Amino acid sequence: MTITSSAGSDITPQAQLVTIVVDGVAIQIPKGTLVIRAAELLGIEIPRFCDHPLLEPVAACRMCLVDIEGVPKPQPACAQVVSDGMQVRTQLTSPIARDAQEGVMEFLLLNHPLDCPVCDKGGECPLQNQAMSAGRPESRFEGEKRTFPKPINVSAQILLDRERCVSCARCTRFAEQIAGDPMLELLERGVRQQVGTAADQPFDSYFSGNTVQICPVGALTSAAYRFRSRPFDLVSVPTTCEHCASGCSLRTDHRRGTVTRRLAWDEPAVNEEWNCDKGRFAFTYQELGRVETPLIREDGQLRVASWPEALDFAARGLAAASSHGVLVGGRSTIEDAYAYARFARVALKTDNIDFRVRDSSDEEAQFLRSSVAGTAVRTTYETLEKAPVVVLIAFEPEDESPIVFLRLRKAARGGTRIYSVGAAATRGLAKMRGTLIPAKPGAEAAVLAELAEHVRVDLSTPGAVIMVGERIAGVEGGATAVLELARATGAALTWVPRRAGERGALDAGALAGLLPGGRPLTDDSARGAVAAAWGVDSLPATVGLAGTALLTAARDGAIGALITAGVELADLPDQILGRTAIEAVGFVVALENHHSAVTELADVVFPVAVVTEKSGTFINWEGRPRPFAQAFKDALVMSDAVVLGMLASAMNIVVGASDVAGIRRELGALGAWPGPRAEQPSSPAGQVVQGAYLVATWRELIDSGVMQEGEPYLAATAHAVAATVSVTTAGALGNPELVTVTGPLGSVTVSLQIGDVVDGVVCLPLNSPGCALYRDLGVRSGQAVTIEGAV
């Protein structure tokens, strides 16, 4: 754990080497290394609690005391920097160090309740383990132990048992140094010392679950995992998070066919050792409302059907239709998305395919085809960390890609300047010490065209990065302006989608006009190569329908049959269009794992696997493949690709491999496209909508998303739903406590909050409890609403 993760930070090959001797073994090590790391490199384990390679040293627990020659008293190895010729003796060779450590352990256990049988940490507890390895068998303490009421909630999710705490300050340092949410603090002194929060401010950090994981005792536990199991019950599987495009490595622990918890796993290049609370706690959805058997519609009602019957029914329905469409959703693995891309072109002979079941535009599609699809990994987390300047456009990393946020915050602490083009200086931007470049929603393109000279100069420095979020699709001329800015300044441009499967679907060619590896459909040689690889004579040569055009065509009856996969109609800005489109299609085949609005309308429903039941690969925003294995080895649910393969067989069409290994081989053989790319978009900058109040909105990390269902403790840590406006706007409204925001479809009443927002703009969460803008108001970012004070 420690050696790998510190390799990038405190050991650099250029550093000057010094020689130190630990337990009689000499080692050459870069100057500035901590003694505890030097010992680790030699394989000598010094007991520790407060030391964590990603947190600044604090020497709070005193457990790592070692004997250093020439120093009168034992010194903490976690805070002692090596110097040339240093002679260190650890507990293995020095009775002084051993005695010091045993003494510290005795002190640490004085007030520890020793309630290991009821403690969630029992069985994987550094205190338990090190009390055995570095403690004395007997305590000399005969007094009464200090007690606290236990446990107390520091947030709805995180429980604190102060009796167990050894005051190592890992949680408080994490909150302050990594997450930037310094709501946890060490309070009181001496024996009363305890971790705590302010009375009116719970530890509602998006990253709070990490404190549970790094707590070296059982002081911090989570409500979700409380008393669920013991570590020895669990089968652990390395997985990749399916929630956003950050691509975190996770460890999924399961017991008897149920996931009990998920932990952040060590991946120095991606998530370091952290993850967000959504990735950690939001997995209960996997078991809720599952489609369990194939269903077919008979006399207007869905009924259970056998696989052969449903496959035959679907095959006949698809064959009977003269025009087809495929909506892939944004949650599929690259293997599944590839299977859809191939199935559409080979079996359905159509190019009407789109993975963007959300706000989208033709300009965005052009941008993705020309500049993102199938491109090599260029901008990475490491690039971000070293970048002198990062400009964020239509992107709120804390909500939309939290690990990008953590890395940007780390970068900002190291001196990276961060700018955000948007309507509000958010909490996340403040934590990154970023500067807001104010732009009314819809005016981003115009603002980018007239960017201040100093920002342009900044962006021209080598290593500068422009990060653009998926919300750029809702900005007319936005993608064009971003490409122009990147061209003019030479800064690296990277697109950060919100969903885990979007980049993979793009690389797999699950978008009209695009074939796998970034091949433009309109390029004859690219199309010919893919047709040859897929064993067909030809592929559709004209760019099909995508996005709103596809839905509109469906609504107008121009699409005879539609395949949907992981489609949540509530994600579409125009929900009426979405619903009427699906209703108007003659034959709908849904490959879904959960019952939803789409399965209600479908003619055939096939159950497909969730991430724990299949293996696959997500491509994260960097373009980095994040493969994962099947967690439940004996799961009988099939992946989308396998079901599509069976469907093709039922249609008497050969589509190639449908297992993960086979699809990976096909994708690998195709590779990335070296030839000319699709044309870049050139749309004029859009006009700002006229209206007293414009909406700026995005999805908060913890909101009403369907993949957060069944986890009440997580939901309770969501940020309060509020309309945020500037002081001036609030004054114009008369500073009411509650406001009613009204759009074309209706209104919501939420509390009013004052923030650093552009005048005349109201910031609202897109899909939070009691405030779902698409459904309740019928507005998207940049559209006008009316606001009134409510009573």
Added chain:
Amino acid sequence: MAELPQAVRGFGVTFATMFKKVVTEQYPEQAAKFPPKPRYHGRHQLNRWADGLEKCIGCELCAWACPADAIFVQGADNKEGDRHSPGERYGRVYQINYLRCIFCGLCIEACPTRALTMTNEFELADNNRADLIYEKQDLLTPLLPGMLAPPHEMVPGTTDTDYYANKITGSVPEQVVAADAERVIP
């Protein structure tokens, strides 16, 4: 005396034995006459505190100690109005699979609250597998006089520490009243 034929001499053993004391224990006719030794490792039981609360805290140490993987435990939180044991945690699910159990007793040694002990009951035979997985209700001791069936609160004014120090002598009227009130009001 002349040598008897071998065949007849063999019967001598038979006839002599007829007059010896019988050592065979007649089971099941005389089962009560020959009880197992007090330290015999028989079927387990889950004990209660004097007021009826369960001693099991769902810590799974028994399951951890079990060399035959015969025990399955799942803990849960004692919530307000749903208390099964003193302290924070109780065993929501407790199963012992007697098809696997080897009666070694490591589980009862591991139990930190003496919740799990072994009885002398050895008549563990059945005609199907499912019935040999004993659930919590099969393993819990019956309620003795003075005990009140959980869930109910701890004896007013006491803490879990008082229970572990064996200071509880039985349920008190307040517990009965509170528990009844909870059960009556839907």
